[in-house]
Amino acid sequence: MTKTAERRPVAHPPVPALPAPDPAGRRRRCLADQARAHGFLLGGLLCFALFSWYPAIRAVVISFQRYTPGSPPKWAGTANFTRVLDDPEFADAWRNTLTFTLLALLIGFAVPFVLALVLNELRHAKAFFHVVVYLPVMIPPVVSALLWKWFYDPGAGLANEALRLLHLPTSNWTNGTDTALVSLVLVATWANMGGTVLIYLAALQSIPGELYEAAELDGASLLQRVRHVTIPQTRFVILMLMLLQIIATMQVFTEPFVITGGGPENSTVTVLYLIHKYAFLYNDFGGACALSVMLLVLLGAFSALYLRLTRTEGDT
16 A cells, blocks of 8 residues: 655745725825816816906906007096997998898708708718718818809809809899898808708707608608608707807808908998907907907807706706
């Protein structure tokens, strides 16, 4: 018989003891992380304060001062507001701005929605048409305005040439007091509708297909499906884009400045263009800031409404 070897106990290495909790070190690491995070946040806040808050506050202060370059500002009270209100161009500028906004809602708000409905029904080359629709947004605004200025030229412009080929009467476009503002609305619609169309497309694609199938089974036509399914399901997006469009169109400047210069006969002078004239043609920065404060108050009301509606939708 062989002798069974004795089994010796295996020696295990000692288990290292866990370090004692260090509350002070944990607090230091937490404070260091918070300091780094607030440091990154502070840089953004400083840039925002320097280029947004400070100019707005400074404009409010200057609106109550008589301020011209090269001379110290003097307190003027509400004299700047009174002078701006008495300016004959003030009524023209606000009338043109409100008319431009209304036309932009009628033309520039309906066209992107209809175009989004058409693109949503496509089965082929969707990506290509999405790029084509969004392409005008990628063109610099000044370049786009110069392109349309040539397009609207009453002599050799492409618009009138196309009308002549179709044996239709030509138009003065931006040279006529009754057509200039509508022509600028068409330019703004073409240049800015790409982003709106893509937002509408995203909203349309989020609608459950079962709703359309149920409507078709009930015998609903295309217009009835749009009225009873599409619009109710996208009403929040429609309302938000409407408010954003009002805020944007009331700040129109590039098209009147580049294409018409405010003419003919002040028919395209907008509030922002009048602010530019006060500041850089009349050297009246007090009047320019007074007019800016008026516009700021109006746009602030629309912005507050937008934030209220988005907060309400988010809570629901």
